[in-house]
Amino acid sequence: MSEKDPSVSDEEWAAFVEAAKKDGVGVGGGGGTGRGSRSAPAREPEGWRSGPAWQEETGRGRRKRQVKGVLGFAAAAAVLLVALRPQLVTDHLPEALGGPGETTPLAAESARPTAAPSEEAFAEDPTLREPFRGSPALRWSDGAAGIETPQATAVGWMSKNEVGAALKSAKDFLVAANLDPTVVNGGRPTAALALLDPHQPDVLPAMEKGLTKATEKNDPTLLFSRFSPAEAKLVGSVVKVRGRMTLENGKGAYANYVLIHTDYTFVYPVVKVRPGADEVARTVARRQITFALPDPDVYRATKGKLSVSRMNSSVGNDACDGPKDGFFHPIFAEDRTASPGTDPSGPATDPYDRSKDLADLPQECGRLTRS
Incomplete structure (x- = not known):
């Protein structure tokens, strides 16, 4: 998803995630473990x-x-997302899974944000090769x-x-x-x-x-x-x-x-x-x-x-x-x-x-x- 021409804004995506939560559909990260x-x-x-x-x-x-507690990810979430608005899924997929991915570096932070980064549809676990996979920090500066x-x-x-x-x-x-x-x-x-x-x-x-x-x-x-x-x-x-x-x-x-x-x-x-x-x-x-x-x-x-x-x-x-x-x-x-x-x-x-x-x-x- 391009920052200059996004098909779905962060606000729209966050609103959808919140609505999905209220409907009892998990759209949060999977594979959570104990964190202090x-x-x-x-x-x-x-x-x-x-x-x-x-x-x-x-x-x-x-x-x-x-x-950190385990956040459940329901398979029904993907079905619901596709049924209601397919681009909400494809625009937030990693490139390897068919979407453009959220890899474009963010612009510098010029003021305090008004909200947390939106949750990803597929919050994958990090690996040795991709230690920031599934994290908002993937788009942060090095x-x-x-x-x-x-x-x-x-x-x-x-x-x-x-x-x-x-x-x-x-x-x-x-x-x-x-x-x-x-x-x-x-x-x-x-x-x-x-x-x-x-x-x-x-x-x-x-x-x-x-x-x-x-x-x-x-x-x-x-x-x-x-x-x-x-x-x-x-x-x-x-x-x-x-x-x-x-x-x-x-x-x-x-x-x-x-x-x-x-x-x-x-x-x-x-x-x-x-x-x-x-x-x-x-x-x-x-x-x-x-x-x-x-x-x-x-x-x-x-x-x-x-x-x-x-x-x-x-x-x-x-x-x-x-x-x-x-x-x-x-x-x-x-x-x-x-x-x-x-x-x-x-x-x-x-x-x-x-x-x-x-x-x-x-x-x-x-x-x-x-x-």
Whole structure:
């Protein structure tokens, strides 16, 4: 289906899916397995000299964990779709099955979406060759290409060139923290740490402590995407990314700050570290991070370094009862089979839904609608 000339719009398809659900016909993904998710409420680190204090905006530092339940796919759905409107099926089929497929890359995200990506008629399981099959991320950008910076302009105390350098540093941090293969596969995020301001009194020390011995308070996965090298590894070299970055001059408590707001979702296909392992699971991490650039003439700050004024994260398919060791712990179908009846019963969440602020989502362990 072409974005410029779609035979069926996303809105029309979503409306049809919803109508089908009300009629009791399954149009959701098949082959679901147990999935866990966790998220952390927004936190604001301490300020510099007289800057804003660290605040727990939504309670204790908890991270939502959710588990994906099995979504049934009824054979009658395909019959109903064809009978009512054949193009609704053919336009959403992969090319190998006779339709044009949903493979055209999406345009960059310029504003917060108003709804979650529409569900696919045939949500297939991922494979080693096609790790993003059956996922909305199939049409997302690959890696760093998905992190686009806004046009640099003079803001507050910073010149256009200084803003341009700060935007580049923000992107470099997100790449180093979430896309560097060494980091994703369990290594130390050295390049990302080097971009943080050592004068900020809590973030860098907390991350350093967490990388040595992780705790719920000092948890490196609040900022860094890491899988235990003894447990899971990335399939291939591509991580799918979607999101946006905005810029503003701080006001009120953040006067004399330039703020860079980032909101990105990263999709990681992983496989168990075991000879012959071929089951692919996907972990979906969304991060909302605001970087602050305080005026060094007003605050004790290192010019050219980033401070973190707010961070919030949600991770889909990360075990609810996993150890607090600074790594993601994805759940595979075989794990769920080995331990039946352990799925969380909390609220259901779509990890691909970017229409809501993370602070507005439930914080307890829940269920994923898809991964």
